[in-house]
Amino acid sequence: MANLSKSNVPQFSVDVYQNEYLPEGAAEVNAIVTVTATGGGTTGGQPLSGAGNPAAAGVVIMVDCSGSMEYPPTKMRNARDATAVAVDALRDGTSFAIVAGTHVAREIYPADGGLAVASAATRHQAKQALRKLSAGGGTAIGTWLRLADKLLATSDVTIRHGILLTDGRNEHEKPEDLRDTLDACAGRFTCDARGVGTDWEVKELTGIASALLGSVDIVADPAGLAADFQAMMENAMGKEIADVALRLWTPQGSEIAFVKQVAPTVEDLTARRTEAGPRAGDYPTGSWGDESRDYHISVRVPPAEVGQERLAARVSLVLPAADGTAETLGQGLVRALWTDDMAASTRISPQVAHYTGQAELAQVIQQGLEARKAGDLDSATAKLGRAVQLASASGNEDTAKLLAKVVDVVDAASGTVRLKAKVADADEMTLETRSTKTVRVKK
């Protein structure tokens, strides 16, 4: 397959892990597809050292300036400082802008309806402008995103990214307006979302990050903002290729049951399919730097006789071009093979098992917290107990630690837990926000 000649485009490798042997009559094939992007000039752990092409990237930072940011006043100060750190992390040549968000969006730098190009001078000017930021007004996140989209569209950049910081609920806009905005912006730029404090809505922010293929996290203590912003900006600077799609081709009679990203976080992509030619569909994956992600693909196949072999799906990473063609960056095959050998067909792929567990972990945490809020303590105990069990069995220590702040773990192996009587809001929100974080399968 062809490779882009540009040196900063990473190489994609696609590895498929599955048990392709199915018992007679079986009609479902599961596979974990590991996609790894390497090369592109980065140096592993140091994404800042001259990776990619800065001129190809544009970043808009959206800072919540609603009235609540003044309570306590450290919040606004920390947000200003964090944004300044993020601005310092901008590589020379990167296009950028800063938006102050309230019930309306206001471009505070460069404030000329477009993007500035990062240099020592523009970084300094941006930080000057940040000093004038003050809090006051409501929250209408959709307006911020629309402005970010408009600003990014003025510049000829291939990697378009947003960083959004908020401390409260999206109160001055109808939920459907936000949804419309997300629909309009999806695929036009990617966006990381951060919630500072504990007065924001987890579902709202996860929804934004999910729609815009970015990360979401909580920064319970405003003092932690600067480090987080720096990390986010470095991550954005490390991206080398945007708008990559996971393309799945299935033969006649087969169909995709679901497609989930399962590492680094769980993200169900099933509903985000766009048709790409006969029996093929594209699922968005956003932009890629030097990184590796895992996808769980489940295919419904027409059952075949023992001894038959079929292709269940062809998986490829593609870079769609404006003219409808697509550059294939890498591909793998999901196969189905019907056998009467029980030993072969009952073998469980360790990768599929692991990620099935990780997806369930995310789900039971969300259901458990939901039940806890609703006062259904039995159900909450059962769900969170199961979560503790799954987290412990799969070695997801970060999630296990977060769970331990919400429940008292009696026995992790059996999932026996007691709900804590008092749980800090920050702990509960952290668990909910990070519930989708997974660990990779142990080698």
Place this chain on the structure above:
Amino acid sequence: MAAQSDPTASTAPPAARPAPPLLCPDCGEPLEQTDRYCGGCGLNLAAPRTPEPRPAPAPAAGSMAPPATATATGPTAPDGPSPDETGSFVLAPPQGTQGDSDTLALGLVARLSDPREEESPAPAAGQAVCVACGVGGVDDDGYCEHCGHAQPRQRDHQEQELEGVAAVSDRGLRHHRNEDAFVVATASLPDGTPAVAAVVCDGVSTAHRPDDASAAASVAGGESLLAALERGTGAEEAMRGALLAAFDAVTALADEDDPAARPHHNAPACTCVSAVVTGPVFTVGWIGDSRAYWIPDDRSRPPARLTEDDSWAARMVAAGLMTEAEAYADARAHAITGWLGADAVEVDPHVAAFRPEGPGVIVVCTDGLWNYAESAAEMAEVVLPDARSRPLASARALLGVALDGGGHDNVTVAVLPFPATVSRAGIPSA
């Protein structure tokens, strides 16, 4: 002439082709607009239409008929040098599937193509068409671009015939790949006597890479056997050496494996049986449960099974713990107790030499065949009477027996005529 024929051609269609009311051009059965095949005679309606059906001009212009048809084909189908005879030949499509010689060169495509083989593939100009659905092309990975069906591979069905020996190997009906392998070869002893050999190996499917194991064993075994015979080594010793050479070849495969993955699977393994005819005797050697049978031409003489399985059932019977019927009814019957491979408990090559009284054939086969003709008498029944003069046909017929029986395993069978039917000694061949 051409101008003359035009009016006849234009008048002929309404009479000859009652296409608007949609009748089958062959049998007159009424058709639906969407039909791809005639419901009456099964004619492929999608196939390129015959220019003008033969009967058409007959009533229209009696004496003009012969030239009319000849010229009518000219202008209406300028690219059709093929006479209408071939146009009505529904057998054309299979040629399309045979065109891709890299998948399968032999005539068994139809059987492998399973249920809908009747639906002849749509003509895809010059390129491989899926054997299963007949609609899609074949991608670089060997799968159909339409239905995803895996296409037959080289090893799915193999045949080879040399002077004096023939063998057939087939995937069978229930396994997804062929893990059997064979080698047939001839050589000449130092004194000019021809030696004809067949080596048949059956990969152990619970082991890793069984197909590679059987291929490696058969090649190494065959080479070692003939090389030793050419050097003048005695047949029995050469046979023993060949089994050990095959053993080493399979053992070596285990070293190629990723050590990290090793605990998760058994080392590559296979069985091996071979027979070599040298002058008035033939020698059989084996490890595992692949077998050799002696079937005399004179069926009034008793046929014989020449090998003793290294299997659980055989051991039970040999130890007197069970009757043959009981032992073979047990689920463990086919568990083998001897094999070639890195994790074999012991290497115990069995070798036996025979000096038959009359002519006959040696049938060397895997359990994919003998499961359907276990005893020597049963085997003798299914071997063609003229097997000695037609070894390949006989091997194919035996494959047919296994497939008719259900084809639950890979089937490999070699037929060796005795005495060797090599026409002239001293002509070594491949």
